[in-house]
Amino acid sequence: MNELILSKDLRGANGIIPLEINTTFNRGELTVLFGKSGAGKSTILKMIAGLLEPTDGKIVIEDEVWYDSSKKINLPPQKRKIGFVFQDYALFPNMTVRQNLLYALDDRKKASKVDEILHVTELANLANEKPDALSGGQKQRVALARALVREPKILLLDEPLSALDFAMRTKLQDELLKIQRYFNLTTILVSHDIGEVYKLAQFVLELADGKIIKKGTPNEIFGGSKISGKFKFSGEIVNIVQSDIVFVVSILVGQNVVKVVSTQEEVRNLKIGQKVTLASKAFNPIITPI
Amino acid sequence: MIEESFMQTMSLTFKLAGITTLFLLIIGIPLGYSLAMTKNRLKPVLEAIVSMPLVLPPSVLGFYMLVFFSPKNAFGQWLDETLDLRLVFSFEGLVVASIIFSLPFMVHPIQSGFAALPKNIAQAAYTLGKSKTNVIFRVLLPNIRPSLLTGIVISFAHTVGEFGVVLMMGGNIPGETRVASIAIYDEVESLNYSAANQYALTLFLISFAILLSVYAINKHFLKAELS
Numbered sequence: 001m002n003e004l005i006l007s008k009d010l011r012g013a014n015g016i017i018p019l020e021i022n023t024t025f026n027r028g029e030l031t032v033l034f035g036k037s038g039a040g041k042s043t044i045l046k047m048i049a050g051l052l053e054p055t056d057g058k059i060v061i062e063d064e065v066w067y068d069s070s071k072k073i074n075l076p077p078q079k080r081k082i083g084f085v086f087q088d089y090a091l092f093p094n095m096t097v098r099q100n101l102l103y104a105l106d107d108r109k110k111a112s113k114v115d116e117i118l119h120v121t122e123l124a125n126l127a128n129e130k131p132d133a134l135s136g137g138q139k140q141r142v143a144l145a146r147a148l149v150r151e152p153k154i155l156l157l158d159e160p161l162s163a164l165d166f167a168m169r170t171k172l173q174d175e176l177l178k179i180q181r182y183f184n185l186t187t188i189l190v191s192h193d194i195g196e197v198y199k200l201a202q203f204v205l206e207l208a209d210g211k212i213i214k215k216g217t218p219n220e221i222f223g224g225s226k227i228s229g230k231f232k233f234s235g236e237i238v239n240i241v242q243s244d245i246v247f248v249v250s251i252l253v254g255q256n257v258v259k260v261v262s263t264q265e266e267v268r269n270l271k272i273g274q275k276v277t278l279a280s281k282a283f284n285p286i287i288t289p290i
Numbered sequence: 291m292i293e294e295s296f297m298q299t300m301s302l303t304f305k306l307a308g309i310t311t312l313f314l315l316i317i318g319i320p321l322g323y324s325l326a327m328t329k330n331r332l333k334p335v336l337e338a339i340v341s342m343p344l345v346l347p348p349s350v351l352g353f354y355m356l357v358f359f360s361p362k363n364a365f366g367q368w369l370d371e372t373l374d375l376r377l378v379f380s381f382e383g384l385v386v387a388s389i390i391f392s393l394p395f396m397v398h399p400i401q402s403g404f405a406a407l408p409k410n411i412a413q414a415a416y417t418l419g420k421s422k423t424n425v426i427f428r429v430l431l432p433n434i435r436p437s438l439l440t441g442i443v444i445s446f447a448h449t450v451g452e453f454g455v456v457l458m459m460g461g462n463i464p465g466e467t468r469v470a471s472i473a474i475y476d477e478v479e480s481l482n483y484s485a486a487n488q489y490a491l492t493l494f495l496i497s498f499a500i501l502l503s504v505y506a507i508n509k510h511f512l513k514a515e516l517s
Contacts, residue, residue, distance in 0.1 A: 051413050077416040084417040090410035094432040103428065104418040150418060 002027065002154075002186065003060040006047055010210060012038050019043060019054075019210035025203060027062060030180055030187045032197045034221075035207035041190040042087075044207075045156045048188070049084050050077035062153045062186070083147030083155045083185075087162060089139045091131035097142050098127040104149040114149060120179065121145040137168040144176070148183065155180070155187040161196065166255050173199055194222060194234045194275065195254055222277065232279040237272050251278055295464060296488060303469040306381070307449040310388040314396040314445050315438075317389070322400030322441075323426065341398075343391045352458025355387050359459075379461045384469070387459040388449045395448050396441040403437025404430065436508045443504045447497055 006021040019040045025031045033041040046052040048059055050066065053074060059067040066075045092100055101114045118124045121141050131139055140160060147155060160176075161169045177200055180187050191197055197204055197218055204221045206214040214221050222234050235253035242248075247267040249260045258278065262270070270276070325337060343351060359377035360366045369375045377383035407430060415425040431438070453471040460467030462476055470489050477486035 049413075049417055051416070077413075078419045078421065080417075082417050084414065086410045086414060088408065088410055090408060090414035092411060092415070092429050092433070094429070103415075103420075106419060146414075146418070 001060070002062065003058060004044070004048070006044065006054045006057040006059070008043070008047075008052075008054045008056075010040055010043060017210045021057075021210075021212060023205060023212055023215065025186075025188070025205075027186050028184045029202040030177075030189060030200055031203045031205060032201035032218075033188060033190045033205050033207060034192065034194075034197050034201075036192060039207040040210045041192075041207055042158050045084070045158050045188060045190055048080075048154070049082050049156055050075060050080050064153070081150065081153040083150060083152035085140075085143045085147050085155070085157045085160045087159045089131075089143040091139060091142055091146070093131055096128050096130055097123060097134075100131070100142060100146050101149050104146050106150060117145050117148050120182065121148075121175070136164050137172060140164065140172060141175070144179070148179070153186065155185045157187065157189040159190050159192070162191075162193070169196070176200065198222070198234065231285065232277060235276060235278050237270055237274045237276060240267060240270060240272060251276060253278060296485070298465055299468055299470055299473045299489070300492065302381075302465065303450055303471075306384055306388060306469060307446045309385050310392060310449045311396075311442055311446045313385070313389050314392060315442060317393070318396035318400050318441060318445075319426075319431070322397050323404050323430075325397065325401045326404035341394045344394050348391065348452065348454025349458055351391060352387065352455040355383075355390070355455070356458050359383060359386075378459060379463060379467060381460075381466055384456055384460045384467055387455045388452060391452055391455045392445045392448045396445045399437040399441040399444070400434065403434030407433055439507060440504060443500055447500050450493065451497065 002025050004021055004023050004025070006019060008019045010017045010019050017038075017040070021040075021044060033044060035041055043052060047054050047057075048061070048066075054067070054069070056069045057067065058065070058069070061080075065071075065073055066080050067073060092103065095103060098114065098118070101117065102108075102111065105111070105114060115124075118127055121144060123138070123141055123145055126134065126138060126142075131142065134142065144157075144160070157176075161172055164172065173196060179185075189200060191200075201218050204214075204216060204218055205212050206221055233253045235251040235258070237249060238252045238257060239250040240247055241250075245264075247262045247264060249262050249267065249270060251258050251260060260278065321340070325333065325340070356378055357363065358365060359369070361370045361376060361378070366377070369377065375382060377386055411429060411433070412425050415429050416422075420428070450469075451471060453475070456467065456469055457472060457475075460469075460472075462468050462472050468476075470493055474486050474489045474493075477483070477489065
């Protein structure tokens with residue numbers, strides 16, 4: 001069992017926000033920390049990694065105590081078996097892809113491990129390139145591969161895909177899922193993208209202002225469980241315009257804008273920028289090849 | 291005869307610059323690193339001290355060092371009696387004076403090199419189980435090579451070119467403290483213009499060659515990093 005009890009005052013844009021976290025999460029599962037920027041998501045990852053010290057609390061990963069303020073236990077990052085993937089990748093510019101991975105290796109004799117990971121992450125043909133010669137998606141893959149080399153007990157991903165375009169993001173989400181299942185790795189992913197959370201998460205912790213406001217499966221969190229829809233998507237309202245006596249609401253679902261007709265009554269509860277569930281029941285979908 | 295004293299002075303000049311640069315590198319890396327990383331409130335004080343030689347007249351620095359290291363004073367006496375080291379009017383004294391005088395020229399490039407590195411690089415290496423020392427030597431230093439090169443060359447060139455501090459601390463003892471810049475002054479005073487010109491032209495050409503190579507190499511480094 002993994003346990004997180006953390007408290008610390010965070011300096012935010014609107015003054016001091018107290019971070020208060022008390023939760024558990026399962027071994028081998030992919031847990032997503034979801035919430036707006038400034039909610040404290042990355043801070044929690046850094047605390048688990050030992051890069052930032054909480055004021056109070058306890059961090060237990062796979063029954064090993066990494067931090068316990070009451071017993072004055074605080075393992076340095078070097079002693080915590082973690083794989084950390086930074087948002088900006090943090091690859092070492094002076095080393096090739098292969099050297100980046102070899103550097104992460106504790107025991108030089110296990111160089112075959114590096115080859116296996118290069119193979120699984122489809123990086124073998126880029127092994128001798130320097131990071132500056134790689135595209136964003138490739139850098140991301142190297143960062144993930146490097147984090148896997150040490151066989152971490154927990155994989156910490158700080159918005160690893162946010163800097164990539166949509167197509168690359170989708171592709172890497174699939175790969176991430178494959179790798180996470182392949183190694184059966186306990187993983188914490190920070191994300192603010194609902195689509196990504198739906199696709200990847202087995203368990204979601206939703207954060208706002210330093211507190212967990214909801215936890216559960218993606219369906220429980222975003223489900224809108226009152227509607228038993230056949231088609232159900234999450235999206236964001238990008239526009240509301242009046243057209244004669246009805247209103248047309250434009251909703252961004254994934255990369256597509258969908259227009260939905262609404263009545264004045266319905267529109268009263270909606271505003272631009274709001275996250276909504278879009279569901280439909282009675283229609284038969286028509287599938288056309290493109 | 292002139293030829294021999296010329297060679298002696300030039301080799302002393304470069305020996306002084308070489309030793310000074312080596313010591314400065316050893317001091318400059320940890321000092322530049324801690325200045326770049328510290329959040330201590332006293333950081334501006336330390337920065338001001340390191341930068342003092344940039345604005346202080348060399349004669350001021352030389353004068354205080356002369357007083358401080360004089361065997362007539364407590365510290366100078368202690369050095370003299372316990373370490374058998376006399377720093378005034380000696381080569382060792384010139385090395386100490388040059389290190390202090392050229393300190394900002396080594397520390398500044400190294401400090402800004404460290405400060406410009408993404409913070410996550412070091413943190414990523416810590417999460418990979420690497421110690422601070424390991425991270426400095428394997429990750430941070432290799433990525434600030436242009437800054438190191440700039441620091442080394444500028445400190446070297448600056449030490450070759452210093453005058454005031456050397457004159458105050460070292461005087462003009464051939465083979466011991468008589469470096470090229472002092473020799474030029476000395477030759478001009480005795481109206482020996484051709485000898486002065488020999489020193490001056492040599493320093494002029496060497497300084498130009500050194501700076502040219504820094505800019506050429508750093509351009510090469512930058513290009514290599516971008517491609």
